[in-house]
Amino acid sequence: GIQVEQSPPDLILQEGANSTLRCNFSDSVNNLQWFHQNPWGQLINLFYIPSGTKQNGRLSATTVATERYSLLYISSSQTTDSGVYFCAVEPGRYSSASKIIFGSGTRLSIRP
Amino acid sequence: DTAVSQTPKYLVTQMGNDKSIKCEQNLGHDTMYWYKQDSKKFLKIMFSYNNKELIINETVPNRFSPKSPDKAHLNLHINSLELGDSAVYFCASSQVAGNREQFFGPGTRLTVL
Numbered sequence: 001g002i003q004v005e006q007s008p009p010d011l012i013l014q015e016g017a018n019s020t021l022r023c024n025f026s027d028s029v030n031n032l033q034w035f036h037q038n039p040w041g042q043l044i045n046l047f048y049i050p051s052g053t054k055q056n057g058r059l060s061a062t063t064v065a066t067e068r069y070s071l072l073y074i075s076s077s078q079t080t081d082s083g084v085y086f087c088a089v090e091p092g093r094y095s096s097a098s099k100i101i102f103g104s105g106t107r108l109s110i111r112p
Numbered sequence: 113d114t115a116v117s118q119t120p121k122y123l124v125t126q127m128g129n130d131k132s133i134k135c136e137q138n139l140g141h142d143t144m145y146w147y148k149q150d151s152k153k154f155l156k157i158m159f160s161y162n163n164k165e166l167i168i169n170e171t172v173p174n175r176f177s178p179k180s181p182d183k184a185h186l187n188l189h190i191n192s193l194e195l196g197d198s199a200v201y202f203c204a205s206s207q208v209a210g211n212r213e214q215f216f217g218p219g220t221r222l223t224v225l
Contacts, residue, residue: 030212031212031213033213033214035216037153041200041218041219041221042216042218042219043202043216043219045213045214045215045216048211048213084153086155088155088214090212099157099160099168100157100214101157102154102155102156104153104154105153
């Protein structure tokens with residue numbers, strides 16, 4: 001099956017720093033999502049980005065489907081950005097359901 | 113006005129018991145899912161239902177039985193609970209055509225003693 005690898009596994013930054021999180025996938029995908037799991041365990045949708053670039057405030061994401069990777073950029077980090085960031089891809093084998101495969105996540109800690 | 117809701121949020125029970133987790137979505141989606149997150153934070157799909165029909169079953173033990181009474185609800189019943197079932201269970205929903213973005217519920221933390 002498809003492999004989804006995220007890097008780095010852990011990242012510790014000072015407030016105000018910028019960061020880039022990477023997601024590599026081993027096969028073609030129909031869709032890709034980025035999630036933030038906050039310290040309370042809630043999974044928050046960040047981007048639905050099968051291809052191209054999107055921006056939402058201090059966050060932006062780029063997916064290059066032909067090269068099988070996606071990047072999540074966080075600028076001017078705040079302590080509320082702490083948590084685990086997941087990339088999830090849809091391999092596209094099912095027509096009537098969207099099975100998504102999660103990466104193992106990047107744990108981000110922002111120090112004040 | 114919660115989009116995807118789950119009850120209960122926490123569930124503590126003894127080995128061998130039977131328990132259920134309920135999920136409801138008010139997004140008008142036609143597909144719902146159950147995911148399991150283990151102690152290492154790894155998330156894996158368990159089941160998917162489309163219009164009350166089981167579409168995906170990821171080799172989950174048959175002690176786990178999903179039930180979908182209608183498009184807006186997908187409940188998870190677990191028989192004969194085992195220690196290894198302790199995890200956080202997430203419900204999600206999406207459309208199956210067009211934008212297939214998945215939206216997740218708040219999770220149910222199950223602890224089996």
